[in-house]
Amino acid sequence: MARSGPRTFDRDAALEAATLVFWEHGYAGTSISQLTTAMNINPPSLYAAFGDKRALFTEVVDRYNATHGRFMADAFAEETTATGLVTRLIMGAAEHYAEGNHPPGCLVIAAAANNSPSNAEVSIDLADRRNANRDLLQTRIADAISSGELPADADARGLATYVVAVIQGMSQQARDGVNTETLKMVGEMALRMWPVQPVSA
Amino acid sequence: MARSGPRTFDRDAALEAATLVFWEHGYAGTSISQLTTAMNINPPSLYAAFGDKRALFTEVVDRYNATHGRFMADAFAEETTATGLVTRLIMGAAEHYAEGNHPPGCLVIAAAANNSPSNAEVSIDLADRRNANRDLLQTRIADAISSGELPADADARGLATYVVAVIQGMSQQARDGVNTETLKMVGEMALRMWPVQPVSA
DNA sequence: AAGAATCTGTAGCGATCGCTACAGATTGGA
DNA sequence: TCCAATCTGTAGCGATCGCTACAGATTCTT
Numbered sequence: 001m002a003r004s005g006p007r008t009f010d011r012d013a014a015l016e017a018a019t020l021v022f023w024e025h026g027y028a029g030t031s032i033s034q035l036t037t038a039m040n041i042n043p044p045s046l047y048a049a050f051g052d053k054r055a056l057f058t059e060v061v062d063r064y065n066a067t068h069g070r071f072m073a074d075a076f077a078e079e080t081t082a083t084g085l086v087t088r089l090i091m092g093a094a095e096h097y098a099e100g101n102h103p104p105g106c107l108v109i110a111a112a113a114n115n116s117p118s119n120a121e122v123s124i125d126l127a128d129r130r131n132a133n134r135d136l137l138q139t140r141i142a143d144a145i146s147s148g149e150l151p152a153d154a155d156a157r158g159l160a161t162y163v164v165a166v167i168q169g170m171s172q173q174a175r176d177g178v179n180t181e182t183l184k185m186v187g188e189m190a191l192r193m194w195p196v197q198p199v200s201a
Numbered sequence: 202m203a204r205s206g207p208r209t210f211d212r213d214a215a216l217e218a219a220t221l222v223f224w225e226h227g228y229a230g231t232s233i234s235q236l237t238t239a240m241n242i243n244p245p246s247l248y249a250a251f252g253d254k255r256a257l258f259t260e261v262v263d264r265y266n267a268t269h270g271r272f273m274a275d276a277f278a279e280e281t282t283a284t285g286l287v288t289r290l291i292m293g294a295a296e297h298y299a300e301g302n303h304p305p306g307c308l309v310i311a312a313a314a315n316n317s318p319s320n321a322e323v324s325i326d327l328a329d330r331r332n333a334n335r336d337l338l339q340t341r342i343a344d345a346i347s348s349g350e351l352p353a354d355a356d357a358r359g360l361a362t363y364v365v366a367v368i369q370g371m372s373q374q375a376r377d378g379v380n381t382e383t384l385k386m387v388g389e390m391a392l393r394m395w396p397v398q399p400v401s402a
Numbered sequence: 403a404a405g406a407a408t409c410t411g412t413a414g415c416g417a418t419c420g421c422t423a424c425a426g427a428t429t430g431g432a
Numbered sequence: 433t434c435c436a437a438t439c440t441g442t443a444g445c446g447a448t449c450g451c452t453a454c455a456g457a458t459t460c461t462t
Contacts, residue, residue, distance in 0.1 A: 003425095003426055003427045003428065003438095003439060003440040003441065005427085005428045005429035005430080005437090005438065005439065005440095006428090006429070006430095006438080006439080007438085007439060007440090008439075008440080009439095009440095025315060025316065025317055025318070026229070026314060026315020026316070027315065028227070028229040028230050028315045029229050029315040029316045029317040029320070030315075030317070031317065031418080031419065031420085032419075032420055032421075033418080033419085033420095034317070034318075041440085042440065042441055042442080043420085043421070043422080043441095044421090044422070044423095044439085044440065044441075044442095045439070045440060045441085046421095047420095047421065047422075048438090048439070048440085049439095052420075052421075053420065053421090109373060110314055110315070111315065112315070113227060113311055113314030113315055113376075114226060114227020114228065114229045114230040114231075114311070114312065114313070114314055114315040114316075115226065115227070115230045115315075116226055116230040116231070116232065116235070117226070117235075119230070127376075127377050127378070130377055131377055131378070134377075155386060157383060157386075158383060158386035158387060158390060159390070161374055161379055161383050161384075161386070161387050162386075162387045162390040162391065164370070164374065165367060165370030165371050165373070165374045165387050165391075166366060166367060166370055166391075167370065168369065168370040168373040168374065169365070169366030169367050169368065169369040169370030169371075169373070170366050170370075172310065172366070172369040172370070172373070173362055173365065173366045173369065175314075175328075176328050176331055176332055176335075177328070177332070178362055182358060182359060182362050183362075185356060185358075185359035185362070185363075186359060186362050186363045186366050189359060189360070189363045189394050190363065190366075190367075190391075190394065192393070192394035193390050193391070193393035193394040204408095204409065204410040204411065204455095204456055204457045204458065206407090206408065206409065206410095206457085206458040206459035206460080207408080207409080207458090207459070207460095208408085208409060208410090209409075209410080209458095210409095210410095232448080232449065232450085233449075233450055233451075234448080234449085234450095242410085243410065243411055243412080244411095244450085244451070244452080245409085245410065245411075245412095245451090245452070245453095246409070246410060246411085247451095248450095248451065248452075249408090249409070249410085250409095253450080253451075254450065254451090
């Protein structure tokens with residue numbers, strides 16, 4: 001491998017490799033040694049290209065949201081009704097969380113679950129992102145209530161928290177080995193309590 | 202503190218202190234130093250009384266199930282119908298997961314979410330316990346289907362996985378700051394899709 | 403009364419952690 | 433052509449990790 005001149009490793013491929021390791025083991029369960037082995041670079045290259053472990057992790061989370069977890073942002077961007085959005089979020093989780101060609105579940109939910117006090121900021125960052133998603137969903141549901149799409153007595157916060165809880169539970173079940181078929185069944189059951197049923201295509 | 206003779210620290214109180222630290226930070230996020238500070242003993246006392254970090258963690262999990270998480274075992278032991286059992290499990294989670302006088306959520310769900318390969322057995326142990334709970338619930342639901350309590354076309358595995366996913370999601374939401382009132386709302390929504398509604402007392 | 407057993411505190415072990423100093427070596431610009 | 437800039441590899445830093453050797457000191461048994 002070259003020892004000078006333009007960077008010779010594929011930064012994007014290295015970042016994807018780091019994503020898989022953090023996704024499986026979490027921030028606290030992943031060492032620099034594991035990362036450099038997976039990324040096929042040495043520590044000084046990791047630090048030169050990414051900053052430090054925490055900066056790399058932040059970039060990994062951004063990348064995850066732009067790739068593997070993109071179905072959520074797409075659902076928010078493309079669905080115009082709360083019912084369509086929620087259906088797509090839940091069934092998207094069912095479809096993606098146990099695909100088998102990457103670690104199961106969701107990185108944003110799982111990767112900072114256990115941290116020491118010295119790494120608390122990592123956990124807080126991911127909690128903030130999850131809560132921002134729930135708040136966005138709550139806003140969409142509140143809009144649907146205001147527009148008459150959902151019943152006036154529906155509770156936006158409760159519904160948003162329920163949907164997020166179901167998705168987070170599906171992530172955990174996927175990590176516990178549950179397959180896509182069962183996750184889809186869970187998704188369908190979860191949607192049975194939705195105030196209005198989506199029109200079948 | 203005495204330096205000989207009968208053990209002078211309260212083993213049970215020390216174990217409870219360790220439970221709280223593992224519950225909040227998880228196995229990988231908790232150091233021996235944090236444990237000995239919380240338990241108010243020195244490392245040799247910890248090792249003499251509990252074995253090693255992993256053995257202590259196993260004992261902590263047993264203690265958690267016998268105390269804070271006891272509502273689940275009680276529900277299995279005392280409810281005679283699947284509908285009563287599921288209602289009690291979900292509403293018990295809502296009631297207990299955000300009490301405020303201990304870390305939020307469920308230790309069995311959260312405390313081994315991130316581990317390095319060298320600690321994989323810790324994660325496997327907790328996953329096995331969670332899956333054993335889901336399997337037990339599936340058995341109870343299957344029995345209810347056989348006995349006619351639930352419709353013949355109900356899917357025991359799907360229902361059990363749904364219930365466990367909801368409980369796990371509620372644990373994660375509690376850890377993300379959601380309060381008991383909202384968790385109860387989520388529990389009630391989750392139960393709306395149950396094949397039969399419980400008779401109100 | 404004395405000694406064995408036991409519990410505890412102090413100090414520190416070897417290993418691993420996140421990270422970096424420094425040198426090798428290539429590329430590109432002056 | 434030469435030198436600055438940059439990337440990389442090797443070796444290893446200080447700190448922290450899980451854990452323990454050893455000594456202090458009390459209790460209990462003989």
